[in-house]
Amino acid sequence: xTNKRAILPRLDYLLTFEIAAKLESFAGAARELNVSETAVSxxxxxxxxxxxCVLFVRGHRSVHLTDAGRKLLNGVAxxxxxxxxxxxxxxxxxxxxxxxxxxTHSVSSLWLMPRLRNFHESNPNITISxxxxxxxxxxxxxxxxxAILRGDGEWSGFGSERLFGETVFPVCSNGYLESAxxxxxxxxxxxxxxxxxxxxxxxxxxxxxxxxxxxxxxxTVIHSTYVxxxxxxxxxxxxxxxxxxxxxxxxxxxxxxxxxxxxFGGEHVRTDSxxxxxxxxxAELRPAGEVVSQWLLRESASxxxxxxx
Numbered sequence: 030x031t032n033k034r035a036i037l038p039r040l041d042y043l044l045t046f047e048i049a050a051k052l053e054s055f056a057g058a059a060r061e062l063n064v065s066e067t068a069v070s071x072x073x074x075x076x077x078x079x080x081x082c083v084l085f086v087r088g089h090r091s092v093h094l095t096d097a098g099r100k101l102l103n104g105v106a107x108x109x110x111x112x113x114x115x116x117x118x119x120x121x122x123x124x125x126x127x128x129x130x131x132x133t134h135s136v137s138s139l140w141l142m143p144r145l146r147n148f149h150e151s152n153p154n155i156t157i158s159x160x161x162x163x164x165x166x167x168x169x170x171x172x173x174x175x176a177i178l179r180g181d182g183e184w185s186g187f188g189s190e191r192l193f194g195e196t197v198f199p200v201c202s203n204g205y206l207e208s209a210x211x212x213x214x215x216x217x218x219x220x221x222x223x224x225x226x227x228x229x230x231x232x233x234x235x236x237x238x239x240x241x242x243x244x245x246x247x248x249t250v251i252h253s254t255y256v257x258x259x260x261x262x263x264x265x266x267x268x269x270x271x272x273x274x275x276x277x278x279x280x281x282x283x284x285x286x287x288x289x290x291x292x293f294g295g296e297h298v299r300t301d302s303x304x305x306x307x308x309x310x311x312a313e314l315r316p317a318g319e320v321v322s323q324w325l326l327r328e329s330a331s332x333x334x335x336x337x338x
Contacts, residue, residue, distance in 0.1 A: 043109065048061050050098060050102045051106075054091055125154050129174045130176070131176040136304060139259075140278060140279055152320060175321070191304075192306055192329040193304050197277070199292055202288065205222075208269070222271030223271055224253070224255075224272065225254070226257070227256070243296075253270070263289070275291070281332075306326070
């Protein structure tokens with residue numbers, strides 16, 4: 030049986046041939062490859078011996094392809110181009126790492142997204158693949174390298190590090206305040222438009238539990254807008270639809286920009302829960318994952334503190 034590999038010449042012969050053919054010059058090919066003209070001539074000659082045909086007509090200052098040379102170039106050029114493309118992708122894949130991070134909708138949209146651009150600029154070889162979900166089972170799946178969830182810091186099978194606590198206060202836009210009835214105290218909430226989040230997490234604070242913590246009967250308050258995710262509630266408040274509950278750290282950017290204000294000043298409710306960075310116990314964290322983890326902890330350390338945090 031014929032050895033099919035024996036049909037193929039050495040790759041460096043073909044690369045030299047392609048460059049010489051396109052430049053129509055052995056001297057030009059030598060400069061391009063940073064080798065001597067003699068080395069180029071020798072490789073072309075060995076390629077001609079391999080195929081047992083003449084590939085170039087040699088001139089004094091240039092060379093020209095024969096019919097056999099043109100046939101070889103037509104086949105070799107696209108093959109070399111494809112090899113270079115695949116090789117480039119392989120090198121890129123080996124240098125670029127992907128870290129799979131899961132977080133709640135609120136953390137993903139309001140805390141992580143505004144920070145990702147700076148991270149990518151400082152770490153161009155690391156891609157963060159972000160899963161946004163309010164389902165703990167999705168965030169804690171084996172596909173994820175790490176997750177950011179709200180809780181008490183205890184998750185079976187996971188180690189946790191606290192990123193920030195939970196301080197919650199009313200927020201709205203200046204435009205809403207200017208068009209609504211006066212707000213002198215929490216009891217005035219009865220006459221204002223309230224934005225509420227409807228979801229399956231009954232343990233999360235909502236207007237009912239927040240008002241109860243403040244000693245106000247929640248039944249006296251009428252909700253004007255319901256949304257199913259927290260980022261939508263914050264957007265509704267910024268758009269002047271009413272008053273929403275603002276989580277410290279998640280709404281910092283909106284308050285700093287003036288998009289939201291705290292109509293009751295320092296009034297807030299502080300819980301024992303917080304937002305934690307979770308990593309599966311016993312799972313080895315790759316170097317890229319460690320970079321992302323340390324970045325998240327640094328972002329946490331630089332945060333504005335609320336209440337006793």
